[in-house]
Amino acid sequence: MAAIEFDRVSKSFGQARVLDTFSLSVEEGSLTVLCGPPKSGKSVLFRLVVGLETPDGGTIRLSGRDITHEPASARNIGYVPQSFALYPHLTVFDNIGYPMRLAGAPREEIARRVDRTAAMLSIGHLLRKTPDKLSGGEKQRVAVARGLMKDASVFLFDDPLVGLDYKLRERLMDELKQLCETLKATFFYATSDSLEALTMAQTLVVVDDGRLVERAGTLKLYAEPGQVRSLELIGFPKANVIEGICRNGRIEAAGLSLPAPAGLADGPVKVGIRPEHVRLGRREGVGADARVAIVEHLGSEIVVYLDLNGHPVTAAYAAGHAAPPEIDSAVKIDIDPARAMIFDPNSGALIGRCAAGGV
Amino acid sequence: MSHRLRTWTYYGVLWLVSLLFFSPVAWIILSSFKTRNDILATPPKLVFTPTLDNYIDLFTRNTSFLLQLGNSILLSVSAVVIAVFVSFLAAFCFSRFKPKGTDFLMFLLLSIRMLPGPAVILPVFLMYVAFGWKDNHLALILFYAMFSIPFSVWILKGFLDGVSTRFDETGRVNGGSWFHVIFKVVLPQVKPGLIAAFIFNLIFVWNEFLFNFIIGGVTTQNIPYALAVGAYSDGGLNWTFISALTSIYIVPPVLFIYFFQKYLLVGMTFGTVRGEV
Numbered sequence: 001m002a003a004i005e006f007d008r009v010s011k012s013f014g015q016a017r018v019l020d021t022f023s024l025s026v027e028e029g030s031l032t033v034l035c036g037p038p039k040s041g042k043s044v045l046f047r048l049v050v051g052l053e054t055p056d057g058g059t060i061r062l063s064g065r066d067i068t069h070e071p072a073s074a075r076n077i078g079y080v081p082q083s084f085a086l087y088p089h090l091t092v093f094d095n096i097g098y099p100m101r102l103a104g105a106p107r108e109e110i111a112r113r114v115d116r117t118a119a120m121l122s123i124g125h126l127l128r129k130t131p132d133k134l135s136g137g138e139k140q141r142v143a144v145a146r147g148l149m150k151d152a153s154v155f156l157f158d159d160p161l162v163g164l165d166y167k168l169r170e171r172l173m174d175e176l177k178q179l180c181e182t183l184k185a186t187f188f189y190a191t192s193d194s195l196e197a198l199t200m201a202q203t204l205v206v207v208d209d210g211r212l213v214e215r216a217g218t219l220k221l222y223a224e225p226g227q228v229r230s231l232e233l234i235g236f237p238k239a240n241v242i243e244g245i246c247r248n249g250r251i252e253a254a255g256l257s258l259p260a261p262a263g264l265a266d267g268p269v270k271v272g273i274r275p276e277h278v279r280l281g282r283r284e285g286v287g288a289d290a291r292v293a294i295v296e297h298l299g300s301e302i303v304v305y306l307d308l309n310g311h312p313v314t315a316a317y318a319a320g321h322a323a324p325p326e327i328d329s330a331v332k333i334d335i336d337p338a339r340a341m342i343f344d345p346n347s348g349a350l351i352g353r354c355a356a357g358g359v
Numbered sequence: 360m361s362h363r364l365r366t367w368t369y370y371g372v373l374w375l376v377s378l379l380f381f382s383p384v385a386w387i388i389l390s391s392f393k394t395r396n397d398i399l400a401t402p403p404k405l406v407f408t409p410t411l412d413n414y415i416d417l418f419t420r421n422t423s424f425l426l427q428l429g430n431s432i433l434l435s436v437s438a439v440v441i442a443v444f445v446s447f448l449a450a451f452c453f454s455r456f457k458p459k460g461t462d463f464l465m466f467l468l469l470s471i472r473m474l475p476g477p478a479v480i481l482p483v484f485l486m487y488v489a490f491g492w493k494d495n496h497l498a499l500i501l502f503y504a505m506f507s508i509p510f511s512v513w514i515l516k517g518f519l520d521g522v523s524t525r526f527d528e529t530g531r532v533n534g535g536s537w538f539h540v541i542f543k544v545v546l547p548q549v550k551p552g553l554i555a556a557f558i559f560n561l562i563f564v565w566n567e568f569l570f571n572f573i574i575g576g577v578t579t580q581n582i583p584y585a586l587a588v589g590a591y592s593d594g595g596l597n598w599t600f601i602s603a604l605t606s607i608y609i610v611p612p613v614l615f616i617y618f619f620q621k622y623l624l625v626g627m628t629f630g631t632v633r634g635e636v
Contacts, residue, residue, distance in 0.1 A: 050532045072531040079532045085525035089547040099533040150533065 001064055003028040003154050003186035004049055009058035011044055018044045019210045021058065026188050026203075028063070028153075031180045033201035033218075034190040035234060041210040042190040043082055046158045049188070050079045062154065078155035078185075080147030082162070084139045086131035092118075092142050093127040099150045117145045120175060137164050144172070148179070157189040161196065173199050194234045198222060206230045226350050228343040231272045237303050237314045240278065243345070244271045251342065251354065254311040255288035258337050261352035269351070270343040277339035278315035280304060280322075280331055287334030292325045306333065384609070390602035398598045413603035423585065424604070431581040431608075433496065434571075435564035438503030443556050445504070446511030447549075451541055453512070454519035455527065465516070468509045476569045487574045494576025502570060507560035514559065514626055518552030519545065551622060558619045559626030562612050582608045 002025035011019040018041045026032045034042050047053040048060060051072030060068050067075055078099075086095050094101070096118060097110040118124045121141040131139060144160050157176070161169045177200060180187040191197050197204055197218075204221045206213040206229065214221060214230045225231040231239045244253025246269050251258045253271045260269075279287070290313065294305040302324050306313045315333065325331050337354035344351055390398045392409040417424050453461050471479075483502070492498035522545055530540040546553075568583035575584065582604065589600055616623060 052528050052532065072528075073534045073536060075532075076534070077532070079529075081525060081529065081532075083523070083525045085523065085529045087526065087529075087544065087548075098529075102530075102534050102539070146529075 001028055002026060002061070003030075003063055004188060005059075005061040005064075006045070006048075007059040007061070009045075009048065009055045009060060011041075011048065011053065011055050017210060019048075019055075022207075022210065022212055023058075024205060024212055024215060026186060026205075028186055029184055030202050031177060031187045031189065031200060032203045032205060033197045034188065034205045034207060035194055035197035035201075036190075036192065036207035036213075037233065038192050040192075040207050042192070042207060043158055045207075046079070046156050046188070046190060049075075049154075049156060050077050051075050076150065076152050078147050078150040078152040080144050080155075080157045080160045082158040082160075084131075084143040086139055086142055086146075088131055090130070091127065092123065092129050092131065092134070095131065095142055096127075096145045096149060098146060103151070113149060114145075117148055120179075121145050121172070137168060140164055141168075141172070144176075152185070154186045154188065155183075157187065159191050160189075161191070162193070169196070170199075176200070195236050197234065204234065206233055208233065224350070225272075225341070228270050228272055228348040228350075231274075231341065231343075235274060237275045237316055239272055239274045240313050241343075242271045242273075242308075242311050242313070244269050246342075254313075255309045256333075256335065258335070258340055258354045261342055261354060264342065264351060268345045270345050270348075272341040272343055273335050273339060275303065275314040275316035277336055278306075278313060279334050279336065280315050280317065280325065281333070287332040290331055290333045292327050292329050292331060295324050295327055297324070306331070308333065387602050387605050390598060391606040393599075393602075395599050398602070413599045414607075417600070417603045417607075421589075421600070423580065426578075427580050427582050427585040428607070430496075430579055431565060431583075434499055434503060434579070434581055435561050438500045438564050439507055439557055439560045441500065441504040442507035442511050442560055443515075443553055446508050446556060447515050447546070447553065448541070449508070450512045450515035450519050451545065453516050455524065465513065468512055471506070472509050480569060480573055483570070484573050493574055494578055496579055499571065499575050499579050502574065503564045503567065506570075507564065510563075510626070511556040511560060514556045515549060515552050518549040522548045551625065554619060555622040555625040558615055558622050561615065565612055 004024075004026040006022050006024045008021040008023055009019055010017070010021055022041075022045070034045065036042055044053060048055055049062075051067070051070060051074075055068060058068075059066055062075065062077070086092075087098070090098070093114055097114045100110045100113060114127070115124065118127055121144060123138060123141050123145065126134060126138055126142070131142065134142065140160060140163070144157070147155065147157065147160070161172055164172070173196065176187065176189070189200060191200075201218045203215065204218045205215045206221070206227070208229050213233070214225065214227045216226065221230060222234060225234065228241055232241055242253040242256070244251045244256075244258075245267070246260045246264050247266050249260050249264075251260045251264075251269060251271060253269075256271075258271070281287075288308060290306040290308040292304060293307050293312075296303040296305075297319065300319055301316055302319050304315045304325060306315060313333065340354045342351045342354060343349065391413050392411070393404070393407055394410055394412070397404050397407045452458065453465065458464070487493050487498060487502075490498075526544050526548070527540045530544040531537075535544065566583060567581070568587060571579065571581050571584050572587065575581075580588070586601065586604060586608070589604070590596055592600070
């Protein structure tokens with residue numbers, strides 16, 4: 001059974017339509033990550049589930065139970081909001097123990113659970129302080145701890161790691177993943193960071209502009225996105241999408257020439273290619289001419305931003321293989337046709353990959 | 360050297376002005392320890408033999424003083440407690456649910472304080488007489504509470520607007536009722552506002568004379584009433600009575616203002632200037 005189910009849910013604020021007949025089901029016991037750009041409706045979806053907003057239309061079900069109009073206090077969902085909202089008049093201990101205290105749990109049990117959760121999040125030494133004495137990252141961990149205290153089967157995390165330093169984020173992502181397995185609970189997690197989404201998710205849900213773009217297993221969604229928006233939104237550096245045209249079995253796009261998938265009719269297409277599949281000056285004399293605009297060294301990886309006949313194209317490759325190109329120099333690029341994805345320009349749906357073959 | 364001189368002059372003038380403002384208070388307090396002849400002596404006596412007779416008189420011979428003091432305390436404290444409680448709930452609604460026309464309603468609320476008291480005293484008097492509420496403690500408390508509510512709502516709304524609704528939401532999501540959210544989540548965070556509203560209105564009711572005189576009566580008389588009525592009680596101006604009563608009367612407000620100065624500023628600015636509060 002689905003833990004959370006959205007059935008054609010719509011929500012507007014004044015004139016602004018935030019969600020438009022949104023349908024999605026989140027499997028029980030899964031770690032589902034909702035990924036989308038800021039303002040794509042992620043927070044509103046979460047607020048609808050916990051009961052802080054009421055939808056204009058549609059139904060929301062929690063384990064099959066219609067909760068669309070149930071008050072927030074009756075829903076029993078663990079929730080870590082985007083803002084920490086730690087009570088300034090309570091200590092960290094009381095803040096974390098708050099959901100249990102409200103539920104009337106005995107004192108010793110609260111103390112035990114708070115200590116355990118705080119230890120897991122490395123905030124055990126902060127329990128006696130008040131929130132105004134904490135750094136941003138510490139506040140965030142306290143908010144996460146508080147969200148985990150509830151005896152619920154569904155937990156929502158609204159971008160809880162945003163702004164934390166990289167190391168802490170990685171650790172917390174691992175901890176949350178493990179926790180999801182131990183608790184055998186449903187974790188529904190929103191982020192606008194696609195790397196975070198890829199690291200965390202078993203199931204990845206891509207939203208954009210209040211609409212569901214795609215829902216798929218993480219690996220599949222990365223390797224074979226069904227929608228051009230998924231390709232653009234998931235993955236770093238951002239995937240390249242170039243407008244092209246299909247003519248007589250070949251696709252021409254910004255100076256690149258690729259074999260078209262079998263049976264593709266003539267007309268405009270979108271060519272999607274991940275940066276790691278853009279080959280930079282590998283084969284002498286083959287490929288399209290491009291100019292190097294920016295070179296970024298990310299340590300293990302080098303990202304090269306190119307100008308391909310007026311189209312921005314990003315290439316990424318592991319550092320150490322070849323010297324990075326000079327800025328403003330001319331290079332040859334080509335792409336492996338087996339890696340290039342062709343999308344319908346209107347619906348954004350995947351048509352297929354270019355057949356293997358030469359450029 | 361001239362710099363030091365300037366600083367000294369500066370402080371000298373400040374002290375002089377402050378003392379000038381303080382002199383009536385000093386005069387009344389000094390007078391309360393003088394005999395009647397010493398008070399009226401010309402030239403004024405700065406060196407005199409202090410006496411506690413005036414205070415002893417007030418507490419032992421004046422039969423209504425304790426009643427008046429008790430009334431002053433009872434009326435002001437209970438009226439303000441009621442007003443702050445009601446205002447807190449009203450301000451919470453204005454701040455959180457933002458009913459249509461909130462700004463206009465807030466303005467309307469304040470309009471009761473835009474008229475001088477004498478302008479409304481007649482209809483209020485007629486109403487109280489018609490209801491049989493004249494010279495009744497509860498009726499007077501309700502009137503003072505009503506008069507204290509507008510400022511309190513304004514002060515508290517300023518504070519409540521500063522408390523993020525995310526706190527309310529956290530309370531609700533974790534299973535808290537509205538009662539819990541209002542009194543356990545939000546109230547502790549606006550304590551300075553509650554104190555500001557309390558002090559601000561307490562001083563107002565403490566100093567209130569007109570309504571106590573007109574719609575109150577013998578059993579509800581407070582100290583301002585006593586000062587007005589008792590001043591001429593023995594033919595001429597009864598200076599020993601006035602000075603002793605005034606000296607006692609100003610103690611509570613002086614203490615409150617001294618200890619809660621910062622909250623008073625908040626009250627006068629409707630919570631918009633909070634400073635360190």
